[in-house]
Amino acid sequence: MSDDAVSPEEVRHVAGLARVDLDDDEVDRFARQFADILEYFETLDEVPEVDREADLTNVMRPDEERDSLDREAALENASKAEDGYFKGPNVS
Template sequence: MSDDAVDPEDVRHVADLARVDLDDEEVDRFTDQFADILESFDRLDAVPEVDRDEELANVMRPDEVHDSLSQAEALRNAPESEEGHFKGPKVS
């Protein structure tokens, strides 16, 4: 069992942070499964520190106006829209 084995409250808390509701059965299953999965993640403790020599370069382009989707195309998949805007649920 991992030192960091989670309890159902932890699963609910993290699911809340991730904005995913879970039903009680999912919380129970995830609590059990996370014990195994986090135990395997704990094995990363044995990994030595390694020099990372990433050869990364920024990719730049001129800041110019290009053709893009029309407003109608961009809104076409929205469940709800109003006057050219996405319509979402109330904020509070």
């Protein structure tokens, strides 16, 4: 299975996409576990193509104004706020 093994670099790449920092121990441990789990997921190859009959209807509500959270309540759980807005870190 060495071809399919997950490298620490791949784990770091995916962690970067998901915006989750990992320390070196976590990277090594996840690389080992992901190899096992992904090998198991490979058995999906045996699944035939299946027609999916989706019996769905869109549900729309009238486009009318209605009450929503007031600003103060919406900001209550924010770590930082300024002038009635959420305050995030610098974009770059």
